[in-house]
Amino acid sequence: MTENQIRFDDGAGYERMMGVWSRLAGDVFLDWIAPKSGLRWVDVGCGNGAFTELLVQRCAPVEIQGIDPSEGQLKFARSRHTAGLARFQLGDAMALPFGDKSFDAAVMALVIFFVPEPATGVAEMKRVVKPGGTIAAYAWDMHGGGFPLEPMQAELRAMGRKPMLPPSHEISRIEALRSLWTSAGLTDVVTREITVSRTFEDFDDFWASVLVAASMAQFLKELDPRETEAFRVRVRARLPVGADGRITYASRANAVTGRVPV
Numbered sequence: 111m112t113e114n115q116i117r118f119d120d121g122a123g124y125e126r127m128m129g130v131w132s133r134l135a136g137d138v139f140l141d142w143i144a145p146k147s148g149l150r151w152v153d154v155g156c157g158n159g160a161f162t163e164l165l166v167q168r169c170a171p172v173e174i175q176g177i178d179p180s181e182g183q184l185k186f187a188r189s190r191h192t193a194g195l196a197r198f199q200l201g202d203a204m205a206l207p208f209g210d211k212s213f214d215a216a217v218m219a220l221v222i223f224f225v226p227e228p229a230t231g232v233a234e235m236k237r238v239v240k241p242g243g244t245i246a247a248y249a250w251d252m253h254g255g256g257f258p259l260e261p262m263q264a265e266l267r268a269m270g271r272k273p274m275l276p277p278s279h280e281i282s283r284i285e286a287l288r289s290l291w292t293s294a295g296l297t298d299v300v301t302r303e304i305t306v307s308r309t310f311e312d313f314d315d316f317w318a319s320v321l322v323a324a325s326m327a328q329f330l331k332e333l334d335p336r337e338t339e340a341f342r343v344r345v346r347a348r349l350p351v352g353a354d355g356r357i358t359y360a361s362r363a364n365a366v367t368g369r370v371p372v
Contacts (some may be wrong), residue, residue: 125186127319131258132220134306135363136164139219139248142302143367147174148155149351152238154203154231155179159187166193166322172355175208177201184336193207201356211240218247220363223276232294241372248304249282249366254363256362258308261348262320266329273323282350286366296368304365310357316357343359 119307144324147170153162156176165171170367175184178184184198191198201207201226203218216235218225225231235245250274257263263273291299310316322325330338349357 123187125158125160127159127322128220128258130286131306131308131361132157132160133164134308135248135304135361136161136219137168138304139163139246139363139365140168141360142304142365143244143246145169145215146246151175152177152206152208152213152216152235153196153218154206154218155185155224156198156219156233157183157221159190159198161217161219161283162187162196162198163190166191166195171195173213175199175213177203177206179203206234206238210237212238213243214240215244215246217245220249220250220289221349222290223246223249223252223282224276225278228290229294232290232296236294236296236370239370243370244367245289245291245370246365246367248363249287250302251284251362251364252276252279252282254283256305256364258361259323259326261322261345261359262326262359264348264356265344268344274323274329278342282364284366287366289362291366291368294368295369295371297364299368301364301366304363305360306363307358307360309356312355313342313349313351313357316349317342317345332341 149171150173151165151171153174153176156162156178162174162176165174174188176196176198179202187198204227216239223227239245266273288299288301350359351357
């Protein structure tokens with residue numbers, strides 16, 4: 111993995127930064143796709159279970175299977191889950207450990223751009239979902255300034271350094287998602303943008319949440335204390351800091367949904 115690729119290895123750390131953002135976008139996403147209750151779901155790339163818990167709370171599922179390649183993330187997902195409904199296991203999005211037509215719906219929440227071969231990941235979701243079932247995803251708009259870490263990304267670009275990106279970042283473009291779903295042979299394909307805002311108590315609160323990204327922590331280790339402080343100052347200047355010190359800003363995701371042909 112190259113130094114400019116985003117990594118989240120710790121479930122609790124992920125919750126501090128991206129888990130909060132994920133649920134904010136996930137609520138809007140679920141309002142949009144409006145799934146029925148009583149469905150069997152597979153949450154592909156479930157991470158620390160942030161979106162899985164939204165499914166439990168909002169969708170009255172009869173089954174949820176969470177798949178992720180990180181045991182650290184799965185450990186946190188298991189610890190937070192109290193409903194006794196979801197099951198979590200190590201797995202590869204490009205080789206799901208389930209039989210054909212096992213689920214009513216498959217979802218990737220902030221995951222599709224981490225899959226090395228997104229088309230294979232979508233094909234696997236299609237394989238394990240019943241005819242008429244839902245295949246859906248949302249991903250931060252990495253190239254439209256929608257990523258929650260965009261203030262750092264912008265500063266990295268200003269420094270002449272490559273921004274931190276997931277390996278399949280190009281797929282986050284809304285037209286790319288639409289094309290991916292259509293090329294997979296899914297029907298009723300629809301896309302939309304999702305914009306959400308989050309408030310931090312002050313810059314220190316924001317900065318502490320940023321440091322949980324392993325890639326950001328590694329970058330900062332390469333700087334001496336003077337360079338680190340200068341970087342902090344420049345990032346802070348890019349943020350909308352209120353008179354009370356609070357920081358509120360928006361992030362944007364692109365979402366897509368479709369159905370398995372009947």
